[in-house]
Amino acid sequence: MIIPKPNKLSDAQLAEIESIVGEFGCRIQPIVGAERSIYAILGDERHETMINRVLGLDYVDRVDQIDSPYRLMDRRSELASGKLxxxxxxxxxxxxxxxxxxxxxxxxxxxxxxxxxxxxxxxxxxxxxxxxxxxxxxxxxxxxxxxxxxxxxxxxxxxxxxxxxxxxxxxxxxxxxxxxxxxxxxxxxxxxxxxxxxxxxxxxxxxxxxxxxxxxxxxxxxxxxxxxxxxxxxxxxxxxxxxxxxxxxxxxxxxxxxxxxxxxxxxxxxxxxxxxxxxxxxxxxxxxxxxxxxxxxxxxxxxxxxxxxxxxxxxxxxxxxxxxxxxxxxxxxxxxxxxxxxxxxx
Amino acid sequence: MIIPKPNKLSDAQLAEIESIVGEFGCRIQPIVGAERSIYAILGDERHETMINRVLGLDYVDRVDQIDSPYRLMDRRSELASGKLxxxxxxxxxxxxxxxxxxxxxxxxxxxxxxxxxxxxxxxxxxxxxxxxxxxxxxxxxxxxxxxxxxxxxxxxxxxxxxxxxxxxxxxxxxxxxxxxxxxxxxxxxxxxxxxxxxxxxxxxxxxxxxxxxxxxxxxxxxxxxxxxxxxxxxxxxxxxxxxxxxxxxxxxxxxxxxxxxxxxxxxxxxxxxxxxxxxxxxxxxxxxxxxxxxxxxxxxxxxxxxxxxxxxxxxxxxxxxxxxxxxxxxxxxxxxxxxxxxxxxx
Amino acid sequence: MIIPKPNKLSDAQLAEIESIVGEFGCRIQPIVGAERSIYAILGDERHETMINRVLGLDYVDRVDQIDSPYRLMDRRSELASGKLxxxxxxxxxxxxxxxxxxxxxxxxxxxxxxxxxxxxxxxxxxxxxxxxxxxxxxxxxxxxxxxxxxxxxxxxxxxxxxxxxxxxxxxxxxxxxxxxxxxxxxxxxxxxxxxxxxxxxxxxxxxxxxxxxxxxxxxxxxxxxxxxxxxxxxxxxxxxxxxxxxxxxxxxxxxxxxxxxxxxxxxxxxxxxxxxxxxxxxxxxxxxxxxxxxxxxxxxxxxxxxxxxxxxxxxxxxxxxxxxxxxxxxxxxxxxxxxxxxxxxx
Amino acid sequence: MIIPKPNKLSDAQLAEIESIVGEFGCRIQPIVGAERSIYAILGDERHETMINRVLGLDYVDRVDQIDSPYRLMDRRSELASGKLxxxxxxxxxxxxxxxxxxxxxxxxxxxxxxxxxxxxxxxxxxxxxxxxxxxxxxxxxxxxxxxxxxxxxxxxxxxxxxxxxxxxxxxxxxxxxxxxxxxxxxxxxxxxxxxxxxxxxxxxxxxxxxxxxxxxxxxxxxxxxxxxxxxxxxxxxxxxxxxxxxxxxxxxxxxxxxxxxxxxxxxxxxxxxxxxxxxxxxxxxxxxxxxxxxxxxxxxxxxxxxxxxxxxxxxxxxxxxxxxxxxxxxxxxxxxxxxxxxxxxx
The missing domain is CATH 3.20.20.70 (Aldolase class I)
Known part of the structure; x- marks a missing residue:
């Protein structure tokens, strides 16, 4: 789960991330919350090199791996910060x-x-x-x-x-x-x-x-x-x-x-x-x-x-x-x- | 169920009723509610003569036969009138x-x-x-x-x-x-x-x-x-x-x-x-x-x-x-x- | 739980055990099963000295402490051996x-x-x-x-x-x-x-x-x-x-x-x-x-x-x-x- | 529900029935059971004239209206006669x-x-x-x-x-x-x-x-x-x-x-x-x-x-x-x- 610094990634930023994770056989699913967008990595999201390269982008805040069966719906998820x-x-x-x-x-x-x-x-x-x-x-x-x-x-x-x-x-x-x-x-x-x-x-x-x-x-x-x-x-x-x-x-x-x-x-x-x-x-x-x-x-x-x-x-x-x-x-x-x-x- | 005119029967009144229903093989169970006492007839309470004789007493208001499996607890029971x-x-x-x-x-x-x-x-x-x-x-x-x-x-x-x-x-x-x-x-x-x-x-x-x-x-x-x-x-x-x-x-x-x-x-x-x-x-x-x-x-x-x-x-x-x-x-x-x-x- | 060697204790044997556990504030409850009797120790049954003295009696086989909430009904209990x-x-x-x-x-x-x-x-x-x-x-x-x-x-x-x-x-x-x-x-x-x-x-x-x-x-x-x-x-x-x-x-x-x-x-x-x-x-x-x-x-x-x-x-x-x-x-x-x-x- | 005399209607017979019920705004749904086929009338199946005309066909046995919410699955339905x-x-x-x-x-x-x-x-x-x-x-x-x-x-x-x-x-x-x-x-x-x-x-x-x-x-x-x-x-x-x-x-x-x-x-x-x-x-x-x-x-x-x-x-x-x-x-x-x-x- 990629948490960007801005509320939402620009198209260019999204494309850059997609190209990185694509090298590792993964895809990106944007999830547009009330005030925050987060970006799920689909595929095997545990490649360390991939995560590090994404983390290296200056508009990326964190890459979270919530220890919850409900990664998105859990109250500890980044989506919790926004009110619908x-x-x-x-x-x-x-x-x-x-x-x-x-x-x-x-x-x-x-x-x-x-x-x-x-x-x-x-x-x-x-x-x-x-x-x-x-x-x-x-x-x-x-x-x-x-x-x-x-x-x-x-x-x-x-x-x-x-x-x-x-x-x-x-x-x-x-x-x-x-x-x-x-x-x-x-x-x-x-x-x-x-x-x-x-x-x-x-x-x-x-x-x-x-x-x-x-x-x-x-x-x-x-x-x-x-x-x-x-x-x-x-x-x-x-x-x-x-x-x-x-x-x-x-x-x-x-x-x-x-x-x-x-x-x-x-x-x-x-x-x-x-x-x-x-x-x-x-x-x-x-x-x-x-x-x-x-x-x-x-x-x-x-x-x-x-x-x-x-x-x-x-x-x-x-x-x-x-x-x-x-x-x-x-x-x-x-x-x-x-x-x-x-x-x-x- | 005998409902007296006063809130409660006197001992003498109760004795009089007990003696009447006793002739028909019944007994009386006083039930003392918050503001009202009522008097259950135990035994076969459907003897018409018995009911009429009880109704004839001037301190008796009614003899009720509520059509409810909960004769006493039903909200239509006489007990409903008093607040605990x-x-x-x-x-x-x-x-x-x-x-x-x-x-x-x-x-x-x-x-x-x-x-x-x-x-x-x-x-x-x-x-x-x-x-x-x-x-x-x-x-x-x-x-x-x-x-x-x-x-x-x-x-x-x-x-x-x-x-x-x-x-x-x-x-x-x-x-x-x-x-x-x-x-x-x-x-x-x-x-x-x-x-x-x-x-x-x-x-x-x-x-x-x-x-x-x-x-x-x-x-x-x-x-x-x-x-x-x-x-x-x-x-x-x-x-x-x-x-x-x-x-x-x-x-x-x-x-x-x-x-x-x-x-x-x-x-x-x-x-x-x-x-x-x-x-x-x-x-x-x-x-x-x-x-x-x-x-x-x-x-x-x-x-x-x-x-x-x-x-x-x-x-x-x-x-x-x-x-x-x-x-x-x-x-x-x-x-x-x-x-x-x-x-x-x- | 005392398991005797014989199917049942004699009166004298029971009296002897009762006198021992009595010193430790306990009592004995005989439980007569289909083919076996066992003897529950009521009170604090964990006195080591008491258990050892009971174990020392030559007509006592074991003193069991089954690790089950159902000490008697558990299928591991001694009572399981007998058929009703x-x-x-x-x-x-x-x-x-x-x-x-x-x-x-x-x-x-x-x-x-x-x-x-x-x-x-x-x-x-x-x-x-x-x-x-x-x-x-x-x-x-x-x-x-x-x-x-x-x-x-x-x-x-x-x-x-x-x-x-x-x-x-x-x-x-x-x-x-x-x-x-x-x-x-x-x-x-x-x-x-x-x-x-x-x-x-x-x-x-x-x-x-x-x-x-x-x-x-x-x-x-x-x-x-x-x-x-x-x-x-x-x-x-x-x-x-x-x-x-x-x-x-x-x-x-x-x-x-x-x-x-x-x-x-x-x-x-x-x-x-x-x-x-x-x-x-x-x-x-x-x-x-x-x-x-x-x-x-x-x-x-x-x-x-x-x-x-x-x-x-x-x-x-x-x-x-x-x-x-x-x-x-x-x-x-x-x-x-x-x-x-x-x-x-x- | 039309029950034909033969186990199954021929194409010509089905077409004939479809043309009749079509005049009343209905359609036919064949339901092919294990040994019997039956023919559901979709639409308002209660037109008396329509039913009578269908009943008049010599290859039609009955027109049933089972009084069951499960017209087809009910054990009284015609489908019950066949074994899968x-x-x-x-x-x-x-x-x-x-x-x-x-x-x-x-x-x-x-x-x-x-x-x-x-x-x-x-x-x-x-x-x-x-x-x-x-x-x-x-x-x-x-x-x-x-x-x-x-x-x-x-x-x-x-x-x-x-x-x-x-x-x-x-x-x-x-x-x-x-x-x-x-x-x-x-x-x-x-x-x-x-x-x-x-x-x-x-x-x-x-x-x-x-x-x-x-x-x-x-x-x-x-x-x-x-x-x-x-x-x-x-x-x-x-x-x-x-x-x-x-x-x-x-x-x-x-x-x-x-x-x-x-x-x-x-x-x-x-x-x-x-x-x-x-x-x-x-x-x-x-x-x-x-x-x-x-x-x-x-x-x-x-x-x-x-x-x-x-x-x-x-x-x-x-x-x-x-x-x-x-x-x-x-x-x-x-x-x-x-x-x-x-x-x-x-």
Whole structure:
């Protein structure tokens, strides 16, 4: 891992390094962090002569070999020094709030537009909306690309950046074409390594963020970080981790709420953790408690399902979407808990 | 279930009722709640003539037959109307804080006395301290009755009421003899029905409270209430429920934190829920997050392991006890979260 | 742990040893195994002079200090040398089959007598029948001592030894008074250490066996052995371990079948393992598969619910009891699998 | 679902049906089962006129609308009538044995060739070998296409058909190009619906079988069938289901062995179930018990890791591969248990 003195290497500097490591059969993968770029050496990175020649370049600060299975995601990595800024919020300095429908109903675009306006007014920073859905049965509604147009239009109308889930490369290409701001990887694909790597590759060097859900149903903290490492090592470290409940469920909840994993993740990584209370508890009435608890456990933000009229939603919205009025309260109170919690950060 | 018009029946009234139901082969079990006493009919309580004769008494308000497996613990039960007051705190009106050593070291009484003073100063309302310990191995230290004297002396010195765990009838008799204020039933005994019934019987009509831990390792909300029902049906409804983490653990924590069950329990029962972050997370550094989260999920209080010098503690204290300084912050911040949370109570 | 040269010390020899260790503040607990008795030193057993004086006695073979948390239950313990013989079956040399009702219906004694005769004819070695039942709700049927008379009468009629569950000391005393051959400790009490110790004490030196279920819901192999160690250390090593399914259940079964733990237990302990397919799967149609699988995983026998007329049973029998005709097949086929499995024993 | 009178429609018949349903905006997806082909109507299949016109064709037997979420995989589906024959074994008539390395070492082709010969001699019907591996860390060995050449060469030498895992479309295309006989979908991808659908599409109408592992870590029986339905609905019903252990693990095993799910799966589906004892227990010494247990629970076969010299294997082989000598015993004894078990099939 090459750490340059400037935040980023110039093209000429990069070319010089590439030519050196090329002599030893290695390649360079730039990894563009929030404030720092670092340069991974792919191949056998332990050639002493190679390292010494790179170290001899006056714009190179260090060549690190972190003793961690998560060379990039580890909190001791150089990437830890920079703070990601999304939708005007610098993570770690203020909490981030993302809200929207579980599933965008292509037959009712106005419902989404109205929710989007209300969500913006309630104080959220970003819009979420499901376009395609991973469904247990092949005969269930699998989503519809036309919903993406609605999401894009809502961004246009509100000015809020947008987030949606992709499940394969075809969907990934479509959302990137339209400049979706944050790509979501769901719990079922959280250990789909070829997809993670591909996402990292096609968004390398871009501002696109990736919201990586916790693997279903009970990925260990280490597995979450290892999955993130796949994306980062392919070039994009703009990753947010997202617990969303585990199996076996707790009777009465949709899953076993796991907001508590936030503390464990943040002890190991510099990456931000955003909790998803909607999926963890699965019922609107329980969402505020889980959201506030996420903040108490140290989360950097919340992604929540919110609908102007939950009863007319599709997907999970009738059961688990909160209203914009509750969202407004929740943003205020979550921010207060977020502040209280700072005292206990290490 | 006979609900009298006065808060409590007089001896003469009780005798009159007993004589009526006796004719039908039934008996009466008084259950003395915080503000209300109710009177369970033991035996076949469905004799219409018997019910009508009892209803005819002018000091009887109603004879209820709640359609709930938890006739007493259900939030629709008559007992729901009264609020338990412990250590000057009326539960539901303000949060309750209990703190102390995991295990009292009989060789170092002063350590406990000093912790007790510091805990009082930090703002806690009640002292906890382990006298006997359920241990996985028969050859491990099983506790020592001499530790009870230390706990009693600490009550004397600080004026704080005290809580300790019992595991069998012999220990139960000892603590009652000394007027221990709150009896704790641990996770391993939380489904030990003969012990629960016995506790209910010997504390019936008294002010003694019972802190009932969630059954190990993953008792469902309904099982927790059913276990409490054993105690209440035997005469003592002064019960607090206490989640303390479940198995399988989450890697990095001692258990799988389950503060989240609080919302589910409180939806079903009028009983208060006190979270035990020390056992759920098992490491001092994680305790504040879990305690605040408990409040966010709707808990009525916290029982936490706190030691003036954790490194010199025994049992779990070296790993999981927080210091009185942290306790002080935590009481303040937990109270703030407790207040924020009220907005979302139903 | 004193290992004498003879199988058992004479009274005079025991008295001599007791007098020696008494000088060092220790006591002796005889532990009467199937073919060997060993003598635990209670107190600080590490006095070198004491050990040397005991070793000097010509009827003492060794003084062992096994480096295992399960000094008695470990497969390296001296107790491993003896094989328990129950109902004429020497465990390890042939499989043991126990069958009977989940719950004996005190209103229909003949049903149990007929089942008992049929079970004997099907080839089972021992009768089981529930007298008292641990019930989730205090208002459910909790069993009835009169059922014990039926069980005793069935023993009289068939000549088969009997097994029943106890939940507290009062029940324990009753069954011992009547010479019940095998005492069962259920899953809810499997970590109730005071009860385990008490059972060991009152059956010390007797032929009474103890069937110890796996702790609910997911006691680790080590916890099972530690629980058994409580009974053995109190004087009775005639213990059989019994997996019975764990929580969280597998959808479609009553529990998560855990016949597979047999291999892990037998690797660590000399004690026999008897599987309980009825509780693990919870439906009669699934029982044969689970029983045969238990044998495949290395079990020494099966305890199974069997009823002459399951539809007229009480407790779990209508759902999970097999008929005597199935039992007959199962005994034959289980014995065949038991034999095949020997090849893979280490 | 159109069930024709002949086993398969002629091209002209298919064209005629396609033209009818085309008028109603529907399409036809042929699904070629082992002995029967059925024809799914894609689109809104409930047009009464359309159904009546199709029913009027003299080569159409029925138009079924199974009331099951698994229209194709349900045991009541028309596909249930045919038995899959693989490697000369007709499933359901005799058990199928698949064995091979966890991971083929591209640096030691001879090890694999020797294992393959020994596996054939031991009596197995099919060879397995890992070419690419899903690895938790991006920096771990991810497999190598050159290993595929070794697998193909082993097929050439032994005449045994071959099985290997694919994780994405690129790998899928490669293995199909070389006519791999059975494609494996691993536990991490078992709910990767786009991949499952793609596999079904590209193998539709072919003889290629798909070994679908149980989703990690604890997919319910229904989820396993729903995943299989994705493959079948895309055109390939030659699917074998494969339990392989779940999380949370049982201490001492690699996973929580789940051979027991076999009974539940077979009750719902006509598809065969092959158990994978190597991954469920994770240690060679435990494999025979788990394999025999799988047969006891009703499995149709076993896929097991076997290596001529486990200590020189890579991947999981050093820990969990059995030797060909054990494999030989196991095939013999598993076949015996398979036979005993038939008596209890419903």
């Amino acid at each position: 800024t999304l939708a005007g919020v610098t993570l770690g300095h203020a909490p981030l709030f993302i809200a929207g429908h579980c599933t965008i109903d292509p037959k009712n675009p106005n419902l989404f537009y109205e929710s989007a306006e209300a969500i913006k007014k309630a104080g959220a920073h970003m819009l979420r909306g499901g376009v395609w859905k991973p469904r247990t049965m092949p005969y269930s509604y699998q989503g519809d690309s036309s919903a993406l147009d609605i999401l894009l239009e809502a961004r246009e109308r509100t000015g809020l950046p947008i987030n949606t889930e992709v499940m394969d490369e075809a969907q990934l290409n479509i959302v990137l074409e339209h400049g979706v701001d944050m790509i979501q990887v769901g719990a079922r694909n959280a250990l789909n390594y070829p997809l993670l790597r591909r996402i990292g590759e096609v968004t390398a060097g871009s501002k696109t963020a990736v919201l990586l859900k916790r693997g279903r149903p009970m990925a260990a903290p280490e597995e979450c970080l290892a999955a993130a490492e796949y994306i980062a090592a392919a070039g994009n470290p703009n990753i947010l981790l997202c617990p969303r409940g585990t199996l076996p469920q707790m009777d009465g909840y949709r899953n076993h709420p796991d907001e508590c994993i936030t503390q464990l993740l943040k002890e190991k990584t510099w990456a931000s953790v955003i909790v998803d209370p909607s999926h963890s508890v699965g019922r609107a009435g329980y969402v505020p408690g889980a959201a506030l608890a996420g903040m108490a456990y140290g989360a950097d933000g919340i992604v929540v399902e919110c609908h102007i009229d939950p009863g007319h939603g599709i997907g999970d919205d009738p059961k688990q979407a909160i209203t914009p009025a509750i969202l407004k309260d929740l943003i205020e109170d979550s921010s207060a808990v977020w502040k209280l919690r700072r005292k206990y950060e290490r | 007051t412990l250590a000057g705190v009326t539960l539901g009106h303000a949060p309750l804080f209990i703190a102390g050593h995991c295990t009292i070291d009989p060789k170092n009484p002063n350590l406990f006395y000093e912790s007790a003073e510091a805990i009082k100063k930090a703002g806690a309302h009640m002292l906890r301290g382990g006298v006997w310990k359920p241990r996985t191995m028969p050859y491990s230290y099983q506790g020592d009755s001499s530790a009870l004297d230390i706990l009693l002396e600490a009550r004397e010195r600080t004026g704080l009421p005290i809580n300790t765990e019992v595991m069998d009838e012999a220990q139960l008799n000892i603590v009652l003899e000394h007027g221990v204020d709150m009896i704790q039933v641990g996770a391993r005994n939380a489904l030990n029905y003969p012990l629960l019934r016995r506790i209910g019987e010997v504390t019936a009509g008294s002010k003694t409270a019972v802190l009932l831990k969630r059954g190990r390792p993953m008792a469902a909300p309904e099982e927790c209430l059913a276990a409490a029902e054993y105690i209440a049906a035997a005469g003592n409804p002064n019960i607090l429920l206490c989640p303390r983490g479940t198995l399988p653990q989450m890697d990095g924590y001692r258990n799988h934190p389950d503060e989240c069950i609080t919302q589910l329990l409180k939806e079903k029962t009028w009983a208060s829920v006190i979270v035990d972050p020390s056992h759920s997370v098992g490491r001092a550094g994680y305790v504040p997050g879990a305690a605040l989260a408990g409040m966010a999920y709707g808990a009525d209080g916290i029982v936490v392991e706190c030691h003036i010098d954790p490194g010199h503690g025994i049992g779990d204290d070296p790993k999981q006890a927080i210091t009185p300084a942290i306790l002080k912050d935590l009481i303040e911040d937990s109270s703030a979260v407790w207040k924020l949370r009220r907005k979302y109570e139903r | 013989t129950l109902a004429g079956v020497t465990l390890g040399h042939a499989p043991l089959f126990i069958a009977g009702h989940c719950t004996i219906d005190p209103k229909n004694p003949n049903l149990f007598y007929e089942s008992a005769e049929a079970i004997k004819k099907a080839g089972a070695h021992m009768l089981r029948g529930g007298v008292w039942k641990p019930r989730t709700m205090p208002y459910s049927y909790q069993g009835d001592s009169s059922a014990l008379d039926i069980l005793l009468e069935a023993r009289e009629r068939t000549g088969l030894p009997i097994n029943t569950e106890v939940m507290d000391e009062a029940q324990l005393n009753i069954v011992l008074e009547h010479g019940v051959d095998m005492i069962q400790v259920g899953a809810r009490n499997a970590l109730n250490y005071p009860l385990l110790r008490r059972i060991g004490e009152v059956t010390a030196g007797s032929k009474t066996a103890v069937l110890l279920k796996r702790g609910r819901p997911m006691a680790a192999p080590e916890e099972c052995l530690a629980a058994a160690e409580y009974i053995a250390a109190a004087g009775n090593p005639n213990i059989l371990l019994c997996p019975r399914g764990t929580l969280p259940q597998m959808d479609g079964y009553r529990n998560h079948p855990d016949e597979c733990i047999t291999q892990l237990l037998k690797e660590k302990t000399w004690a026999s393992v008897i599987v309980d397919p009825s509780h693990s799967v919870g439906r009669a149609g699934y029982v044969p598969g689970a029983a045969l699988a238990g044998m495949a995983y290395g079990a020494d026998g099966i305890v199974v619910e069997c009823h002459i007329d399951p539809g007229h049973g009480i407790g779990d029998d209508p759902k999970q009891a097999i008929t005597p005709a199935i039992l007959k097949d199962l005994i034959e086929d289980s014995s065949a699998v038991w034999k095949l499995r020997r090849k893979y024993e280490r | 024959t693989l490697a000369g074994v007709t499933l359901g008539h005799a058990p199928l044995f698949i064995a091979g390395h966890c991971t083929i070492d591209p640096k030691n082709p001879n090890l694999f060739y020797e294992s393959a010969e020994a596996i054939k001699k031991a009596g197995a019907h099919m060879l397995r070998g890992g070419v690419w591996k899903p690895r938790t860390m991006p920096y771990s060995y991810q497999g190598d296409s050159s290993a595929l050449d070794i697998l193909l060469e082993a097929r050439e030498r032994t005449g045994l058909p071959i099985n290997t895992e694919v994780m994405d479309e690129a790998q899928l295309n490669i293995v199909l190009e070389h006519g791999v006989d059975m494609i494996q979908v691993g536990a991490r991808n078992a709910l990767n619906y786009p991949l499952l659908r793609r596999i079904g599409e590209v193998t539709a109408g072919s003889k290629t079988a798909v070994l679908l592992k149980r989703g990690r870590p604890m997919a319910a029986p229904e989820e396993c069938l729903a995943a299989a339905e994705y493959i079948a609905a895309a055109g390939n019903p030659n699917i074998l289901l494969c339990p392989r252990g779940t999380l949370p693990q049982m201490d001492g095993y690699r996973n929580h062995p789940d051979e027991c799910i076999t009974q539940l799966l077979k009750e719902k589906t006509w598809a065969s179930v092959i158990v994978d004892p190597s991954h469920s227990v994770g240690r060679a010494g435990y494999v025979p018990g788990a394999a025999l247990a799988g047969m006891a629970y009703g499995a149709d076969g076993i896929v097991v890791e076997c290596h001529i010299d486990p200590g020189h294997g890579i991947g999981d082989d050093p820990k969990q591969a059995i030797t060909p000598a054990i494999l030989k015993d196991l095939i013999e004894d598993s076949s015996a248990v398979w036979k005993l078990r038939r008596k209890y099939e419903r």
